[in-house]
Amino acid sequence: MPVERRRGAALVLVNLMVLVLVPLVLYLLVNTVASLKHAYKEKQLGMSGALANAALVDFMRQFSQNYYEGHYDAASLSRNEPFYSAGFSSASTEADPAGHRLYIEAAGKYGKDPAHPLADKTLYSAVQFLSDLTDYGTMINGAFTISASNITYFGKWWITGNLSITGSNVRFAGGPLIVGGNLSVTGSNVAVDGDVYYAGSVSGSPAVNGTSYNFYPSDMVYPALKEDYYKVNYAYKITSDRxxxxxxxxSSGTFSIVGTTITVPLLDSGMIILGENVNLSVYGAVRGRVTVATTNTSASKGAITVGLSNADADLVYYNPLTGGTTTSALYGNSIALIASNGIAFQGKTTNPAADLTACGVFFNRGSGNISATGGSSKKLYVYGTRNKPVTLSGFGGGNSMSYDVWLNASPPPGLPERPVLMTWHMR
Structure with missing residues (x-):
């Protein structure tokens, strides 16, 4: 083949390669650069989201370390704009103390200049503060045996130890049954209208109208009340048995100290009454939110009794619609009795005897059960929550334990509250 012809064929081949390879190389180069830009931008946005999340985690850490304070006040919620190796984060809050909620808007900014970030993300979240003392109808620290028959428990039921049910016709209604140990059922017709969580094993055949989980939630920590909190934050202190x-x-609520001329108005923001090394009795119609707490240095002090033996003395709430009373915290009225050394329900036993109605949060820090004494044919009605079994003496008409769902919405003041993340939205 002549040299000129070979050169012409080679030139054609080179031209074809240029026409095919150059566009291909340019295409690959453009797409590679675009992919790198997208990957880098995605990294920037991811880091911005992580910085916003870090701000929210810092709030949750703070709330988890102190269940009593710092949930709503501006000084505890204020944050400086921290600098990280990748950028900045900031947070603003809106507190709703009446609703026990906190709204958090956290921003993450990627880059060295917070005023001109390379990428930014904003996290919108809402935190609800709930107290286990109002969230569980019954919670017991330790083991317990239910020997009574024909009884219904309303509300969530939580026990940290073993639960043995020997009574018949026992029903758990309105929430899960959470058992920190073994669940043993020997009584007949035992039913749970909800889910069951248990850490150990189940023996017997309870009817579970939900799902059974061989699992005990790791965040189930029995509440530890801080006596010093009430010693510091009380609004009124009593130093003798009253x-x-x-x-x-x-338009208002008060409490009177029987046998004296003292009448004290209840604070609109809620009020803690402290009984220091005393025994107290309480009754009447509550308007407002109040907590009565006792301490004791003497073994015979620190008890709180609901009711009187010589008078019909219920503990109920004011109903603003009727001007009468109600057994529900629906209208924003609530009371908690936190006794260091025992709680007792005392019905009227003098002739004629009467039933006893007691409303509120009943938390006995002492070692014994809650006691109840009443007429032989009368009945005890409890609306609210309790942390101990109730031992009956008298009250031949039995007892009724009803959970008050409105205590979560209008809890008494000074209860430990855990943070619950209700909403989380990143954009």
Missing amino acids: TLRFNAYP
Whole structure:
């Protein structure tokens, strides 16, 4: 083949390669650069989201370390704009103390200049503060045997140890049954209207109208109340044995110390009454939110009794719609009794005897059960929550334990509250 012809064929081949390879190389180069830009931008946005999340985690860490304070006040919620190796984060909050909620808007900014970030993300979240003392109808620290028959428990039921049910016709209604140990059922017709969580094993055949989980949630930590908190944050202190009568009026609430001329208005923001090394009795109609707490240095002090033996003395709430009373915290009225050395329900036993109605959060820090004494044919009605079994003496008409769902919405003041993340939205 002549040299000129070979050169012409080679030139054609080179031209074809240029026409095919150059566009291909350019295409690959453009797409590679675009992919790198997208990957880098995705990394920037991911880091921005991580910085916003870090701000929220810092709030949750703070709330988890102190269940009593720092949930709503501006000083505890304020944050400086911290600098990280990748950028900055900031947070703003809106507190709703009445609703026990906190709204958090956290921003993450990637780059060295927070005023001109390379990428940014904003996290919108809502935290609800709930107290186990109002969230569980019954919670018991330790083991317990239910020997009574024909009884219904309303609300969530939580026990940290073994639960043995020997009674018949026992029903758990309105929430899960959470058992920190073994669940043993020998009684007949035992039913759970909800899910069951247990850490150990189950023996017997309870009817579970939900799902059974051989699992005990790791965040189930029995609440430890801080006595010093009530010693520091009380609004009124009592230093001798007294009987308190709560009085409700259309526009205010008070309590009177029986046998004296002392009447004290209840604070609109909620009020803690401290009984220091004393025994207290309480009854009446509560208007407002109040907590009565006792301490004791003497073994015979620190008890709180609901009711009187010589008078019909229920503990109920004011109903603003009727001007009468109600057994529900629906209208924003609530009470908690936190006794260092025992809680007792005392019905009227003098002739004629009467039933006893007691409303509120009943938390006995002492070692014994809650006791109840009443007429032989009368009945005990409890609306609210409790942390101990109730031992009956008298009250031949039995007892009724009803959970008050409105205590979560209008809890008494000074209860430990855990943070629950309700919403989380990143954009």
